[in-house]
Each structure stands twice: as structure tokens, then as C-alpha cells.
Amino acid sequence: MSTNKELISKIGLRLDGRRANELRRIRCKLGVFTQPDGSAYLEQGLTKVLAAVYGPHQVRGGRSKAQHDNAIVNCQFSMAVFSTNERKRRPRGDRKSTELSMHLQQALLSVIKTELYPWSQIDVYVEVLHADGGIYPACVNASTLALIDAGIPIKEYVCACTASLANNDTPMLDISHQEEIIGGPTLTVAALPMSGKIVLMEMSQRFHLDHLKKVLEKALKGCRDVKQILDEAVRLHVRDVGSSTGWAGTG
Amino acid sequence: MAICFPIHMSFRIKVGLRFFKFLNEKCPKKIHIRLAAHRVNTSVAVNQRYPKIYTPGEVITSQNEFMRGHGTYEENGDLKSSVAGVREQVNNLISVRPLKSRYNGEVGDVVVGRITEVQQRRWKVDTNSRLDSVLLLSSVNLPGGELRRRSAEDEHMMRQFLQEGDLISAEVQSVFSDGSLSLHTRSLRYGKLGQGVLVKVFPSLIRRSKTHFHNLPVGASIILGNNGFIWICPTINNAEESVGGFIQNLEEVIPRQERETISRIRNCILALAQSKMMLFDTSVLYAYLRNPLSTPYLNCWYQRRWWTSRY
Incomplete structure (x- = not known):
């Protein structure tokens, strides 16, 4: 039983067959x-997320919330009742x-240029269809794409990724639900991969401070990798849409 | 009560299961649920050559002689893109235009909008823009002639002219400093919309042209609002009783054939928008005439006519 619970096998493979x-x-x-x-x-693996962005639009329901110098960003996270193993209430x-x-909201506020849209509001709705570890990173990545799609x-x-520490020495990237359950501290990082700034960092358990550097480094590398993948998807999408509209209105 | 609850729950589940079984047996059509990842891409690529695409955070130029336009920002001396799109340059001004965004109004645009609020001497109109647009009482044609003075009585009567939820067609008069639009309906073409169908598409799919009011020869007229709101209505027969003003005749019964035409045009527009094709009178009409249900006689006649007139 104890061999089953190992996060990384002797040949360096994880439970789902990935490397660290x-x-x-x-x-x-x-x-x-x-x-x-x-x-x-x-x-992302089996984690499936939908994100939708409305706006920037006029602030609805009580004008008191509107700000004269920037837009307000309103985020709503929700998980479908069938997304987890046990039905959610x-x-x-x-x-x-x-x-x-x-x-x-904290992660998105750090990148959106809200000062361009005074008196308005941007709504971001995220729905998790299937939760299999790393929900927060998937949500951040999906809402980045949705914001880009909305123009x-x-x-x-802004990309996010998780990292953990296996056997108290090897850092692991992108933790699945199975690995989350078995244990080990999970470090969630949301970062701006191009400028290397960290927007949000959260840990589920504690470990020795000496490990932090290498785990954080691993998580940041994950963010950079995620950015590469998202960037490719955005370019493909722009190319597709642009060539069917005939690059209308553009030179 | 504590024992009662689980029994009750299981009963409900059982009933639910029975209901689904019933649905499966009785309904020949099964519901298909697909993940977005499995969806087929319906966009139609016209040409294979494409310009350079910029994505957020990408450096456009490090030379500092350029001015930053929309969709760009400056950081550490570099000019970077803030949206995903293609670059546009006018002399020294560089901007990046996203393929899809909210409606950016320009003076002279034809828009279709919905009244959201009645205020002091003005209406607020939702035009798919970043902020609600304004229609001033002084920029509408009130019934009874153009050169009529606006009295305090008119201010009280505002809700009789246009109330919340009404659809209007209008033209952009000016753009305020905060980006919101001021509209006007000072022409007989503009005004309250009566019977018809509204279709909403992305504003970038509407091609700018000289006129946005079209009488399609298949028996319907469309207003292609620059803001992505498209109004389809039965053809107005004589110009004298044109739409302008605030008369809305909801009593008149539109014949079945015209309603069918209108809904077909609506479907054509949705199909074109789904595959990201530009919308203008010819594209809508061609899509409509491709429809096997449109009369074959009309089909040949119009195809020939349109072909000869265009090429």
C-alpha cells in the first residue's frame, strides 16, 4: 500500500505517468x-473550465459602485454540481x-488596464465543469483567454500553475487531484510570465523555507510554459477569424 | 424528521430516474451534449496569407519615435501591444486593432439601440457600447413639424414617445470625452421601430458602407446597425409612410409569407455570423438565395441580375 502512495516512483514517473x-x-x-x-x-488534464467575459459595460444596479477613474472588475467563480466526485450542494x-x-479578481486586476474604462464594469464568470486538481490555475488561464477574446x-x-514537493526533495509541476489527496504541500502561483512578477501565491501546507526557492522556480517555469501554449492558441484563433472576415478594416 | 428526510430524498431520486427513463423512451430526439473542445470550427478561410499577429505583452517596437495608439502601451521604453490583433500604422501612430470588441462609435454611424432609461430631457440607450448612449429630447423630431419649440409639456410626455424597452434606429451625432455617444433621430429614416426581428452579432462583422438601410428584393428590409444590432422588418411600401417618428403599429397583421422571409433572413444572418463572414446587403442576399426553399424562379432571376450588375 505504501508503494501506491508514493508521489514519484523510483524511475521518476508520477501516478499519471508524467515526469516531475x-x-x-x-x-x-x-x-x-x-x-x-x-x-x-x-x-488542463481532466480539469475543464468555461469562462465568459461581459463588458466593459455601464454599471448596472446602483451607480454608487461606479468609479470615475477606472473600471470595476467583477468575478464570479462557480463549480457545476456534477464537477466533483461527490455531488455539490x-x-x-x-x-x-x-x-x-x-x-x-486579484489576479485579473493586476493585468487589465482598467484606467481606460471609467464608469464601466467588466464581468468575468467562470464555471468549473470537471474538477481534477488545479482549479484555480485553470480558471485564471481560461479567464485570460476570455479577456483576450473580448478585446x-x-x-x-496572467498565467497560474501549481507545484508541490515530492519525497521532501523533488519539486513537481501541475498537481492533479490524486496527488493533492495523497498529500504534500501545494504551492499555487499566479504570475505575469513575461515580466516575471508574481501576482498571487498560496500554500496549502508548510514546508521548510529552504525548499521554497526551487518549488517556486518550478511553478514559475510552469507559468511560462502555460503562457506559450495560450499564446499559440490565441494566434491560431486570430488567424482563423481574421482570414474568414478577410482582415476587414485592417491594413 | 431525521429518519424521514433520507426516505423522502430517495423517493425523489427514484421519481427523477423514472422521469428520465420516460423521456428516453418517448422522445426520439436525444439530447447531445458536446464539450467545446470537440466543436467543429465553422470559420471559412478566404486566403492563406495573413499579416503579423500581435498578442498582449508583445513588443511592437523599441524605437521611441512612435506614438502609442489604441491597443498599445509603453513600458520600459518599449511599445507593447495590449490586445490580440493586427497592427495599424498612420505616420507615427501605431495602434493594434482587436478582431472583436465592444462597439466604438464614430460620428455618422447608423445604430439600432434599446431604450434603458428615461431621464430629464434625455433617454439612455443601450447600443452595445462601453457606456450607455444618450438621446437628447432636443435631438429627436417630435410629432408636429421640425420647427416646433420644445415645451415643458414635452418633457412630461417623454415616456409617451419612447419608453423603456423600445427599439430605435438612430445616427451618432457626437462622441463625448468619456467615450459615450450622443444620438439623434432628426431624419425620417430614423425613429422608433415597429414590427420585426432583432439579431445581435459582433460589431466587427458589419461592413461599413454608404447606406445601412436596405430594401432586399426578396420582400424584407434590413437595418445593419454599425453596433452589431440588425433589424429585419417587412418592406415599407411607400416612402410617405416611412418609419420616422414615434408611430408604432402593432395591430397590423404581417402575412405569413413575409414572416417566413424575415425568419429565413434571420437564420441566414446567424449562419453567416457563426462562420465569421462579413455582413452587408449582398452577402445576406446571396446567403438567402442559396436557400433551397426560396422560390426557384426568383433564384435564377436574381442571381443573373446580381451577377450582371456586379461584374
């Missing part, structure tokens, strides 16, 4: 809905969802 520094497969698609201004679907509004919404100016991509 490998991401799960990421598949993504932009513009999946027609109703919102921007939308994206992202699959409330898809949103519980403590975990509220916390994740706030963290998401909202952002400074650069």
Missing part, C-alpha cells in the same frame, strides 16, 4: 459562446467559491 516537470495536456478554445463579449474553454456562494472569486486591453498574459 511536465504539465498536463492543455487544450483550449476561444470564442465558444456568442452571447458574451468574450469566452474561452480550457482543459451549492454551485456558488459557499466560502471556497467566494475566496476563489476574490483571488481571481479588453491587458498588460500581458
